[in-house]
Amino acid sequence: MIKLKKAIILASSMFLSLTSYAQAKDVTIYGVSSESGAFANFGKQGSKGLKLAVDAADDAAGMKFNYSIIDSESNAGKAARKVKAAISKSDARYFIGSTLSSTALAVGKEVDKAGGIYINGSGADEITGTQCNKAMFRWSAPTYGAVNASLIPVLDLHPEIKRVYTITPDYVFGEAMLNNAKIILKKRGIELVGNSYHSLKEKEFSGYLSQAMATKADLLLVLNFGSLATNTLLQADSFGMKDKMQILLVWSSGLDHFRTLTPKVAEGIYFGSQYWHEDESPANKAFVALSREKLKETPNYPMAHYYQMTKLLIDSMNATKSADPDAIRKHLEGLEYDGLTGREFINAENHQVEKYFYLLQGKKASEMKDPDNYANIISKAKYFLPANETGCKM
Amino acid sequence: MQNTTPFKTYAMGLIAFVILLPLLIHSQVLATEILIFAMAAIGCNLLLGYSGLLSFGQSLFFGGGAYAASILSINFDVSLLTVIGFTLIVGIALAVLVGFFSIRRQGIYFVMITLAFGQLGYYAAFLAEDFTGGEDGLLDVPRVALKLPFLPDVHFDTDISFYILTSVLFVLSVMLMQLVVNSPFGSVLQAIRQNENRAEAIGYRVKLYKIAIFAFSGAITALSGALYALMLNFAPLSNIDIEISETILFMCVLGGLGSIFGSIVGAAVFLLASDFLSELWPRWMLILGFLVILVMLYARGGLWASLMIMLERAKEILGIKEKHNV
Numbered sequence: 111m112i113k114l115k116k117a118i119i120l121a122s123s124m125f126l127s128l129t130s131y132a133q134a135k136d137v138t139i140y141g142v143s144s145e146s147g148a149f150a151n152f153g154k155q156g157s158k159g160l161k162l163a164v165d166a167a168d169d170a171a172g173m174k175f176n177y178s179i180i181d182s183e184s185n186a187g188k189a190a191r192k193v194k195a196a197i198s199k200s201d202a203r204y205f206i207g208s209t210l211s212s213t214a215l216a217v218g219k220e221v222d223k224a225g226g227i228y229i230n231g232s233g234a235d236e237i238t239g240t241q242c243n244k245a246m247f248r249w250s251a252p253t254y255g256a257v258n259a260s261l262i263p264v265l266d267l268h269p270e271i272k273r274v275y276t277i278t279p280d281y282v283f284g285e286a287m288l289n290n291a292k293i294i295l296k297k298r299g300i301e302l303v304g305n306s307y308h309s310l311k312e313k314e315f316s317g318y319l320s321q322a323m324a325t326k327a328d329l330l331l332v333l334n335f336g337s338l339a340t341n342t343l344l345q346a347d348s349f350g351m352k353d354k355m356q357i358l359l360v361w362s363s364g365l366d367h368f369r370t371l372t373p374k375v376a377e378g379i380y381f382g383s384q385y386w387h388e389d390e391s392p393a394n395k396a397f398v399a400l401s402r403e404k405l406k407e408t409p410n411y412p413m414a415h416y417y418q419m420t421k422l423l424i425d426s427m428n429a430t431k432s433a434d435p436d437a438i439r440k441h442l443e444g445l446e447y448d449g450l451t452g453r454e455f456i457n458a459e460n461h462q463v464e465k466y467f468y469l470l471q472g473k474k475a476s477e478m479k480d481p482d483n484y485a486n487i488i489s490k491a492k493y494f495l496p497a498n499e500t501g502c503k504m
Numbered sequence: 505m506q507n508t509t510p511f512k513t514y515a516m517g518l519i520a521f522v523i524l525l526p527l528l529i530h531s532q533v534l535a536t537e538i539l540i541f542a543m544a545a546i547g548c549n550l551l552l553g554y555s556g557l558l559s560f561g562q563s564l565f566f567g568g569g570a571y572a573a574s575i576l577s578i579n580f581d582v583s584l585l586t587v588i589g590f591t592l593i594v595g596i597a598l599a600v601l602v603g604f605f606s607i608r609r610q611g612i613y614f615v616m617i618t619l620a621f622g623q624l625g626y627y628a629a630f631l632a633e634d635f636t637g638g639e640d641g642l643l644d645v646p647r648v649a650l651k652l653p654f655l656p657d658v659h660f661d662t663d664i665s666f667y668i669l670t671s672v673l674f675v676l677s678v679m680l681m682q683l684v685v686n687s688p689f690g691s692v693l694q695a696i697r698q699n700e701n702r703a704e705a706i707g708y709r710v711k712l713y714k715i716a717i718f719a720f721s722g723a724i725t726a727l728s729g730a731l732y733a734l735m736l737n738f739a740p741l742s743n744i745d746i747e748i749s750e751t752i753l754f755m756c757v758l759g760g761l762g763s764i765f766g767s768i769v770g771a772a773v774f775l776l777a778s779d780f781l782s783e784l785w786p787r788w789m790l791i792l793g794f795l796v797i798l799v800m801l802y803a804r805g806g807l808w809a810s811l812m813i814m815l816e817r818a819k820e821i822l823g824i825k826e827k828h829n830v
Contacts, residue, residue, distance in 0.1 A: 145786035181782040186740040195533040198663050212640050216738045219643055282639045
């Protein structure tokens with residue numbers, strides 16, 4: 111009888127330990143993505159990248175990777191509530207992405223409290239600055255890097271530029287972009303002849319463009335993004351501004367912008383970009399091939415950055431052979447790896463991924479080698495503030 | 505809709521509801537959000553359902569409450585009661601301000617004035633970055649403890665403890681609002697909604713009544729905004745955006761105008777549907793839009809009225825005698 115009891119207890123404990131082992135090997139990665147709302151298109155593309163990375167990972171290092179998409183509804187409050195619910199209900203610990211900086215900041219706080227890992231690609235300087243925390247990592251260049259990596263090479267290429275006019279969205283992001291641009295222009299002794307602020311709901315830019323032409327600027331520096339930038343460039347093209355001055359859009363959406371603008375408009379215009387699918391780095395070539403094979407499409411920036419962030423997390427789990435957030439964090443801090451933009455490095459002091467930022471120039475339609483060969487890479491560079499100047503205190 | 509259900513039955517029903525809700529949906533966080541938005545929808549219903557005042561200024565009260573509670577909690581070592589008291593004062597002050605100007609006009613002009621106040625609030629919050637955090641919102645909003653003399657502090661750091669706090673405030677608010685709408689004051693409001701000129705002709709000071717109901721609406725909406733910020737530990741700018749007014753109005757209409765319980769049903773259905781549907785299909789708003797069209801066309805009293813009709817019919821079929829009108 112005693113033997114039977116012992117056997118039952120042994121069998122039960124073996125079953126329980128096997129069950130818990132199996133559960134420990136199931137890792138769910140939560141993608142925070144604006145699937146609905148104002149930025150739904152960005153979110154939709156981003157989740158494709160995340161899914162691609164998870165599907166490609168198989169069950170590496172004995173772990174089976176799953177994903178779950180949290181629709182942020184393009185609303186920071188909603189995102190924070192859903193992430194909070196996922197943490198308390200499903201013990202979620204691994205989070206990727208966001209569209210809005212306010213979402214990233216709020217989600218970062220929640221994940222930090224839960225002791226998880228959150229890799230995002232939002233732009234606000236605070237993410238790896240004053241609001242940084244142990245859980246949060248960022249894969250994308252903030253405004254400082256974007257402005258430096260795009261404006262400096264344009265000024266080098268065109269020493270005739272002496273007068274610059276800026277168009278700036280009137281909110282935190284725009285202000286940060288403008289401040290960074292002012293510092294560079296001042297250093298170079300170039301005059302900022304005027305700036306037009308506009309609201310985030312602006313559609314009509316002809317008034318601002320007329321002012322830019324009236325100042326006889328040599329460079330129109332466009333500091334807005336997304337559909338605002340598209341409208342600005344379309345209207346600048348119809349004003350014939352490309353013949354009168356150089357145009358630089360610092361924060362473009364990469365391939366999506368070129369597709370919307372068409373080569374006729376984009377030709378000759380400079381574009382700053384976080385990602386470009388024609389980069390020759392081995393990791394990027396593999397990613398583009400994977401995307402074309404699995405999704406039958408050339409990857410754009412949202413896809414690429416969600417893919418890279420997810421891959422970074424999965425690779426870290428494989429390297430540490432663990433899903434322990436602390437082990438992953440330690441592995442990520444100071445890591446140098448082959449990323450989509452070339453060799454990328456994670457600054458241990460503020461968790462900023464130091465990656466390349468591109469300067470592209472739109473091609474003529476007749477020069478395009480394939481339907482997505484919209485631009486030449488003029489340069490790629492890394493510009494990041496030293497961590498001790500970002501205000502980050504872990 | 506005048507309700508004659510005994511007060512105790514109401515209280516028992518509400519208590520049963522708040523106990524069962526998190527058990528049924530398996531999420532204390534979502535259950536908390538449902539109670540919070542139910543309170544906001546009740547605030548909207550007081551204006552639209554009971555008084556015929558379509559206000560798009562609800563986001564101002566909601567966001568105002570969220571910012572008031574957040575600023576106080578972040579910057580001062582205060583008790584929860586102080587935060588709630590301050591939030592109610594801010595909500596009432598904002599509502600009286602909006603009411604004072606908007607009730608001077610009727611119809612579309614009234615709506616436009618409330619909308620303009622809502623937008624003013626949004627841009628004021630956007631520009632007052634030092635106080636509101638601007639676009640990034642206010643982060644690290646602490647859930648302040650309830651400090652009572654001679655008693656140990658009560659903390660609300662866990663999801664369940666915060667749900668209990670929200671439940672208590674929810675039950676108290678709903679009971680208070682039910683008392684208000686069933687009081688002679690509530691009857692006058694309904695008289696104003698049905699025929700404002702007649703109500704004025706028989707001697708009621710219509711403007712005062714309207715301002716008073718604005719104050720009640722502002723108070724409960726601000727309280728819900730404060731609880732939302734404390735729940736999230738975060739007060740985003742979107743709390744004061746026009747979209748919040750639209751969402752609250754959507755819940756209010758979906759559940760049924762002129763019914764406190766309708767607002768609760770509207771908030772619950774909206775949030776549960778959006779939570780469930782957003783996991784299934786990114787364009788889930790299409791389904792919710794379609795649902796509202798169906799409700800408008802075929803269930804004009806809202807989901808709550810339809811539920812009540814179905815219950816009545818079920819009772820008739822089962823031969824149960826009706827004791828109370830609901």
